[in-house]
Amino acid sequence: MKLTAQVQGQSYGFRDLKEVFAKANEERSGDRLAGIGAESAQERIAAKRVLAETTLEQIRNNPLIPPEDDEVSRIIDEGVNERIYREVRGWTVAELREYILSDGASGTDLLRLSRGLTSEMIAAAAKLMSNLDLIYAAKKIEVITRCNGSIGHRGTLSSRLQPNHPTDSADGVVASIREGLSYGVGDAVIGINPVDDSVESVKRLMHASHDCIRAWGIPTQNCVLAHVTTQMKAVEQGAPVDLIFQSIAGTEEANRSFGISAALLDEAHELIRREGASPGPNLMYFETGQGTELSADAHHGVDQVTLEARKYGFARRWNPFILNTVVGFIGPEYLYDAKQVIRAGLEDHFMGKMHGIPMGVDVCYTNHTRADQNDIEGLGVLLAAAGVNFVIAVPMGDDCMLNYQSLSYHDIPALRQTFGLRPAPEFEAWLEQRGILRHGALTERAGDPTLFVFD
Template structure:
């Protein structure tokens, strides 16, 4: 494996594949904090040149990290596909992905022979437009209670959080979101109180609302997986089970999880989950989580993010999303880095064959604003993102961060001529919220769900 190159008379030599990968990454404050980033643009370009000539076989011959997550990824590789492409360079892989004759079906086939590190490597050689073009080719349809991911659709998670988990407040916020046509991906609540009884109550409340109004969607409470498991064992009606993932075994230990625990939760959902379809997981990621727990092993945050998706594949999830700007400026400093990371994560998730969504978001101490989120949401919409997340007025009153509002998502669908998932679209028409796919005068009025029928 060649680890050096000469540019304009200056030779750049790198010690390892790990260093090449880190320094080929686009500028990220998290990589700078971890002291693994390129010192300047010239060194970054040199690392990209070296990376472009590395073969796919090199990634298996010189592993960046060997741990539980790496083993899961290795076990998922289909060797017959890998043998056909093992001599390709990362540049060859990029050219194949972007070729006009390469379809999404081709990409999903070839991805079976790729490791997460290979997918991360090719993302580093791609421009923002490359990432959009490539991801837009790939469609991933999943089935929980309903199906999402169909062509020309944009699903959404309604996030009716409340600062004290008060059921009346959650219900009011949920009605608001539904009135804008938001919630076809999932009704997903981030709880304040992570106890078995509270998780049970929240799952029961959301399921009762779904049943009361015959809403074609699914419910989920985003607490720790063990809290959900206890509630489900108690009889709570859960369509989806949730957990955040890291890209290293040690990072997952900091979350209080392991592959064996996730396997146990997976089996529980097959036995006691309330969903009709086979896809019963909601998994969440975000660049920088491994560094925040000092479990990154001097690997750059994009590569570790890709490894999260390699782990997520094991569980055949209904939805996956990156909470792209949630961790803060220590990892993604400004809107340029957030936008880049959102496009990278979406592409890498789709290349893993995952039903990828993005929480288009930022924290208030980050150098970004709502206009930047509008820009990213438009880019992701053109890239074929499976779903995005909406909160009241784009301001989450419990998690204290900024995301998209319910009406932002409605506007995004309107501008890009996208629809909710088919079953949810039909429900909106029956409710009078839309007519011929367009919002009606009653849209945005949550009191329509409060009238006695």
């Protein structure tokens, strides 16, 4: 395997494939913090050249984290369709990129191909793509999933209604739900981040959100984003919930720091399949974000783009209803400014879709990141153009509990109407029945939370 390249008359050599992967990334503050990023633009170009000439077989035969040492690696490798892999193992990463972007490769073709690829191969292709490449390729791929309603249909844009409250007040949560629904938000999920991870508090929020869904006949799903073990106890005690949630990472060690393993997620999946409130068949909700493993000191010298791709390979095991990256939430230590946040959002979306994942993005940033609301709205526009399954919305774009900025309830209909997109089919029909939507546009009744009252 060739590990050298020349740029402007200077020769660059790399120790191994792990270093090539890291230095082929676009500029990333997290890679610099880890001491693995390229030292110059020239070194980055050299790494990209080496990566472009590397075959898919060489990537599989030289694992960045060996399967014998890591559960995530084993799950990704064991999930490879060997017949499809044999068809393409001689391709270089450059040839894989060209195929993905070619007019002859449909979304169906790419989903078939992805079954023969490891997550590292998909990450490698993303490293050779421009932002427009990432948008164009992701747009091809349609991933439809079903829980109570269905999302991911071509021509739609769904949203998570995030009605967080700083004291977990059920009344406050319901007030935010009512406002979000009045703007046509919430077809992906009504998902609440709890302050209190106790079983009793989580049960109370599960009941509050489920009562709204039942009282108003909403074709959507509820979820309380506590630790998976807390949710499992709540379900076992009879709490009504449609989706089980968990944040996941790209290494076994980082997942261990979250208090999870594949065996625990298997147990959770079986429980929600048996005791959950929805028919499914897609019953899991995962959340990710570049930098997770570095923040847990569990990255094993692997770059954050590749580790993000590995999360999607891990998630495939449970056929989730939704997965979203919280792209700018972890902070500037990992994504320094708006340029890096935007690039990461497009990378994550493409890599998720290439894994066959129903991909969403929390288009967000923290106040100490060099970004503002205009940057975030711009990323929302790019993701809508790329065919993102869903985005997250909070009241006025400011989460009063998690203390970060995201898209607002108002932004969702603005994105839909700008691109001629619709809500999920069942949810759209429900909005029309309520008089909130007509022919894909909000009516004069939109924005009025008094439309939703309990009998």
